[in-house]
Amino acid sequence: xxxxxxxxxxxxxxxxxxxxxxxxxxxxxxxxxxxxxxxxxxxxxxxxxxxxxxxxxxxxxxxxxxxxxxxxxxxxxxxxxxxxxxxxxxxxxxxxxxxxxxxxxxxxxxxxxxxxxxxxxxxxxxxxxxxxxxxxxxxxxxxxxxxxxxxxxxxxxxxxxxxxxxxxxxxxxxxxxxxxxxxxxxxxxxxxxxxxxxxxxxxxxxxxxxxxxxxxxxxxxxxxxxxxxxxxxxxxxxxxxxxxxxxxxxxxxxxxxxxxxxxxxxxxxxxxxxxxxxxxxxxxxxxxxxxxxxxxxxxxxxxxxxxxxxxxxxxxxxxxxxxxxxxxxxxxxxxxxxxxxxxxxxxxxxxxxxxxxxxxxxxxxxxxxxxxxxxxxxxxxxxxxxxxxxxxxxxxxxxxxxxxxxxxxxxxxxxxxxxxxxxxxxxxxxxxxxxxxxxxxxxxxxxxxxxxxxxxxxxxxxxxxxxxxxxxxxxxxxxxxxxxxxxxxxxxxxxxxxxxxxxxxxxxxxxxxxxxxxxxxxxxxxxxxxxxxxxxxxxxxxxxxxxxxxxxxxxxxxxxxxxxxxxxxxxxxxxxxxxxxxxxxxxxxxxxxxxxxxxxxxxxxxxxxxxxxxxxxxxxxxxxxxxxxxxxxxxxxxxxxxxxxxxxxxxxxxxxxxxxxxxxxxxxxxxxxxxxxxxxxxxxxxxx
Numbered sequence: 199x200x201x202x203x204x205x206x207x208x209x210x211x212x213x214x215x216x217x218x219x220x221x222x223x224x225x226x227x228x229x230x231x232x233x234x235x236x237x238x239x240x241x242x243x244x245x246x247x248x249x250x251x252x253x254x255x256x257x258x259x260x261x262x263x264x265x266x267x268x269x270x271x272x273x274x275x276x277x278x279x280x281x282x283x284x285x286x287x288x289x290x291x292x293x294x295x296x297x298x299x300x301x302x303x304x305x306x307x308x309x310x311x312x313x314x315x316x317x318x319x320x321x322x323x324x325x326x327x328x329x330x331x332x333x334x335x336x337x338x339x340x341x342x343x344x345x346x347x348x349x350x351x352x353x354x355x356x357x358x359x360x361x362x363x364x365x366x367x368x369x370x371x372x373x374x375x376x377x378x379x380x381x382x383x384x385x386x387x388x389x390x391x392x393x394x395x396x397x398x399x400x401x402x403x404x405x406x407x408x409x410x411x412x413x414x415x416x417x418x419x420x421x422x423x424x425x426x427x428x429x430x431x432x433x434x435x436x437x438x439x440x441x442x443x444x445x446x447x448x449x450x451x452x453x454x455x456x457x458x459x460x461x462x463x464x465x466x467x468x469x470x471x472x473x474x475x476x477x478x479x480x481x482x483x484x485x486x487x488x489x490x491x492x493x494x495x496x497x498x499x500x501x502x503x504x505x506x507x508x509x510x511x512x513x514x515x516x517x518x519x520x521x522x523x524x525x526x527x528x529x530x531x532x533x534x535x536x537x538x539x540x541x542x543x544x545x546x547x548x549x550x551x552x553x554x555x556x557x558x559x560x561x562x563x564x565x566x567x568x569x570x571x572x573x574x575x576x577x578x579x580x581x582x583x584x585x586x587x588x589x590x591x592x593x594x595x596x597x598x599x600x601x602x603x604x605x606x607x608x609x610x611x612x613x614x615x616x617x618x619x620x621x622x623x624x625x626x627x628x629x630x631x632x633x634x635x636x637x638x639x640x641x642x643x644x645x646x647x648x649x650x651x652x653x654x655x656x657x658x659x660x661x662x663x664x665x666x667x668x669x670x671x672x673x674x675x676x677x678x679x680x681x682x683x684x685x686x687x688x689x690x691x692x693x694x695x696x697x698x699x700x701x702x703x704x705x706x707x708x709x710x711x712x713x714x715x716x717x718x719x720x721x722x723x724x725x726x727x728x729x730x731x732x733x734x735x736x737x738x739x740x741x742x743x744x745x746x747x748x749x750x751x752x753x754x755x756x757x758x759x760x761x762x763x764x765x766x767x768x769x770x771x772x773x774x775x776x777x778x779x780x781x782x783x784x785x786x787x788x789x790x791x792x793x794x795x796x797x798x799x800x801x802x803x804x805x806x807x808x809x810x811x812x813x814x815x816x817x818x819x820x821x822x823x824x825x826x827x828x829x830x831x832x833x834x835x836x837x838x839x840x841x842x843x844x845x846x847x848x849x850x851x852x853x854x855x856x857x858x859x860x861x862x863x864x865x866x867x868x869x870x871x872x873x874x875x876x877x878x879x880x881x882x883x884x885x886x
Contacts, residue, residue, distance in 0.1 A: 234357035239316045241267045245287045246294040249331045256339035257325030263268040264319040266605070268296070271380035272448050275306040276433035281343055283309055284448050289360035295378035297450075299327070299334040301343035314356035319568065322352060328584055329453035332376050339669070364446045369412040369421030371514040372449065381449050381458075386412045387442040387472050389422070390598055391549045391591040396435050397463070403429030405439050409591045410445065410458065417473035422592065426450065433463040441468035442772075450650040475597040477558040481508040485528040485535050488565070492572060496580055497565040505560040512536065512603055512622040513686055516547040517670045519680060522584055523573075524550055524594070525686050526558070527621045531604035536620030536675065538688070539594065540568075540575035549590075552694070555597040559794045563593060570765050571688040572619065572747070582761075605684050610654040612810060613661050614745030616768045618687045625691070628652045629680040629705055631660065639665040640672040649690060650676050650812050652683065655708035658742060662690040662813045668698075677701040689746050689812065714738035715747075715809065716818050716841065716848045718886060722749055722803050723877035724836035724862060728783025730799050732807055733883055734823060735839040736771045737846040744769045746812025751798060753805045755826035760805075764796050776884045787877045803835025803861060804828045809848075819847035820857070829865060836862035836874045843886050 210542065242265045252258050259831055268285030283305055289312065298317070309315060317333065322334055325341030332638050333608060334341040335348070344352065364382035371623035372381075382879050389409040407424035425447065427434065446465040447458035447737040483505050491497050499505055503873065509526030527536035530553070539558065543549070549555060563585070564577040575582040605624040612618065630637075631651045638647030645667035652661045663685070665672055665761035679701035685693040719733035732749060736742060736829055751760045764779055771777050778784070781799045801807065805825030809818045820832070820839060827833045832852070837860035845856045862874035875881065 205300045218645055225871075225879040230851050236357045237316060237354045237736065239265060239318075239354060240591055241316070241613045244294065245285070245296050247653075248319065248333070249294065249840045251294060252324045252326060252331050254326075256557070257323040257334070257336040257341040259323045259336050260319040260321070262320060263766065263768070263870040265316060265358070265519060266319065267314060267316050269360055269362060270309045270311055270313045270315060271295070271378075272459070272719050273306045273311050273461040276432045276460075278433070278462070280428065280430070281305075283315075283355055284380075285315065286379050290363035292379050293374070297330065297332045297378045299332055299341070300346070300349055300353075301348060302346040309353075309677060310356065311361065312359045312362050314358040314360065316354045316356065318352050318354070321348075321699060326462065329451050330374070345749050360540060361791050369410075369423050372423070374451070376449050377451055377526050382444055382446045383423075383458075384413060384444045385411075385414070385442065386445055387468065388438045388440075389591045390475065390596045391594075392438055393440055394437070396459075397600070398429045398431060398434035398814055400435050404427055407457070407588055411473075413473045419478045420421045421475075423456050423458060426459055430579055431460075434619075435458075439468040440472065441467035442470045442472045442607070475557060475595050475673075476555075476573070476599065478507050478692045479508075479595065481506050481557065483507060485509060485526075485537055487573060488537065488560070489535055490603070492567070494567060494762075496577060496582075498577075499560040500567070501561050503561065507558045507560065509536070509556055509558065509605060510555045510601060511550045511552055511556060512621040513538075513692075514547045514552050515545070518672075519666050519694060520546070520686075521668065522546075522667050525620050527790075530601045532606060534617060536622075536686075538571060538573050538620050538728055539566075539835040540582055541590050541594070541737055542574060542584040543590060545614075545769055550594070550596060551600060553600045553603050554666070555594045555599045557597065559593050559595070567654055569689060576850050580775050609681075609749055610652065610659055610661055611743075613687060613691070614659060614743050614768070616745070620686065620688060621686065624682050625652070625661070625685045626682045627654050627680075628661070628683060629654075629701065630676055630678060632705075632707065634676070635678050635705070637676055638673050639663075639676050640667065645672070649670070649813070651740050653707050655707060656711075658711050658740070660813050664690040664692045670769050678705055679703055712848070713742045713811070714819065714846060714848060716845065717809060717820050718776075718841040719806060719883065720807060720820050720834060721793060721875075721877075721881055721883075722801060722834055722836055722838065723881065725876045726782045726783055726872040727800075727802070729787040729877045730801060731778055731780035731784050731883060732799055732801075734771065734777040734779070734809065735841075735886065736773055736775050739773050741770050741772045741775075744771060747817075748810050750810060751801065752808070752821070752823050755804075755824060757824045762796065764794060766794065769793060788881070788883060789816040789878075801834075803833055803837070803863070804830075804851075814848045819850060819852050822852050828863075829867070831867040832859060833863050834856070834859055834861050835863050837870075838875050839883060841886075 200621045200735050201758040211714045247859045272284035279581030282300040286292035292614050323336035335344050354599040364380045366382045392408050405428050412421040450457045511524035513520040565574045571581040595837035605622045631653050647667045649662045677699050680703040684698040686689040714737040718735040721731045723729050745768050747766040748763040750763045753760045778792040779794045784792050831854045858872045860873045865871045
């Protein structure tokens with residue numbers, strides 16, 4: 199029975215096919231003609247005249263019979279443009295254009311590219327949205343989209359469909375007069391930082407910018423502008439083309455910043471070879487010269503210096519160390535200096551690999567010291583903060599060239615030299631200090647940052663190794679042998695990966711060596727507060743480099759370090775030598791030039807001074823942290839504190855018996871109450 203029914207269906211289908219083929223014997227099918235009736239509408243105003251109706255403030259409702267016409271240049275077919283129409287006054291060489299906000303999708307089905315349309319504006323409004331004048335409807339004084347129910351009463355299709363010829367412009371020639379026009383920019387390419395990325399984010403529907411660069415015929419960079427790509431566009435998952443060529447787009451803006459909107463990916467025509475950054479940028483200042491610009495206060499690079507530096511990437515955050523910072527040095531081997539740049543990115547290594555040659559445009563950036571390390575980025579008070587994620591590509595350019603970086607081999611005794619700051623080094627003959635054996639790089643649990651201390655037997659200098667708490671190897675046991683370690687030097691050492699530590703030899707038991715740097719005088723002259731000073735003395739038998747050392751101050755009983763401590767810098771104190779750290783009036787009063795001048799030296803008789811080494815360990819101290827000196831046995835108001843000459847060892851716990859105290863205070867607890875001291879007669883700096 200089933201077979202019989204199937205045979206009936208087949209016979210019926212054959213009869214139907216035969217019927218149609220016999221009806222048209224010459225196979226000449228004609229496309230049906232669709233008639234179009236041009237609407238009888240009289241245009242009263244130009245696009246520009248309507249734009250001029252808006253002055254300032256709330257949306258302007260149009261209550262007269264104003265009619266305009268224009269040619270559609272946008273399309274929402276791909277989903278990249280959403281609920282808007284862009285029209286311009288002529289198909290070619292337009293003089294004005296405007297955006298129409300409509301609460302409707304699939305506008306391309308009615309208002310195709312090139313379609314001439316008429317807009318009756320009575321009842322609609324002209325307003326200001328995100329920096330551009332647009333047409334919509336007024337809601338509570340604000341400009342909103344035209345309701346989909348009202349569109350048919352205001353927008354009418356013409357029968358005319360014109361070919362739109364994009365207006366050819368350069369990025370430097372873009373102006374607000376061109377907003378919503380269809381433009382074409384030639385000789386452009388996507389930034390190298392964006393290569394390998396898709397037009398938008400694959401994993402979400404966020405709208406993103408991809409930066410477009412413009413070049414002249416000599417491949418000199420002349421401008422850049424972002425392309426704004428929707429996370430809902432049909433081409434969001436496609437990779438950015440890697441060549442160079444022309445692009446057609448609707449010009450938009452976000453206030454003062456221009457943006458391009460693609461109608462679809464076919465608007466991008468990149469068939470030429472890319473311009474190489476090595477041909478684009480000419481470095482005009484060295485990293486060493488940049489470092490010399492820093493004289494203790496924040497450096498503002500301005501907008502007219504056009505500084506361009508060249509460097510080689512030596513850091514990597516692939517293992518989550520070097521969080522949001524990029525370090526470059528001036529050579530692939532035997533570098534003379536380097537610098538760190540703070541950037542807002544959690545995957546810097548994807549754009550800047552170790553060995554990549556990069557160019558950095560310094561205009562609009564700032565430079566200062568963060569925790570003693572020279573740093574470039576955005577300003578934040580007297581410190582430096584991160585360059586915004588979307589702006590990174592406007593400052594740092596990857597040349598596309600990669601080189602093998604050779605770390606410079608040094609000893610721990612050389613590690614504190616400023617010439618190695620922000621450079622990649624391999625430190626030989628080191629190991630973890632014995633007291634830290636068995637510890638992790640940070641901690642075995644949690645995500646706190648951590649430091650470990652390295653030593654070389656027979657050397658006084660020790661070196662801290664910093665590890666971010668989020669580093670992949672943060673919870674790993676720090677190697678317990680002896681050998682070499684590779685990393686980037688700043689005020690500590692930071693490694694890039696676990697294999698940067700090569701401790702392949704047995705651990706050596708080292709004799710304990712404590713540097714004999716002691717505080718020998720704290721001065722608060724009654725007659726000159728600007729002449730206050732702190733004296734340091736080397737009671738040991740060998741010179742000590744004080745790089746990374748600091749003098750901390752605690753005021754009025756605080757347990758927190760006051761302000762920014764005095765950094766002792768690249769100072770070497772000879773055996774039996776003194777260091778004077780003084781306020782700004784010291785030289786005039788004492789006829790002596792201080793080794794370090796700083797207004798930080800402002801202790802007024804009740805403040806604590808603490809000397810710490812480059813690993814933040816306390817070496818010596820005057821006063822009791824957490825105790826206000828007023829009324830105590832160490833009060834030195836309008837006086838001074840002198841270390842007893844027989845004291846030659848530093849003391850991490852303040853011991854008042856090691857000191858002789860003079861003070862104006864009527865305080866029976868101190869050595870010499872009611873004995874104010876005047877400068878210079880009652881003081882003897884650089885003497886014991």
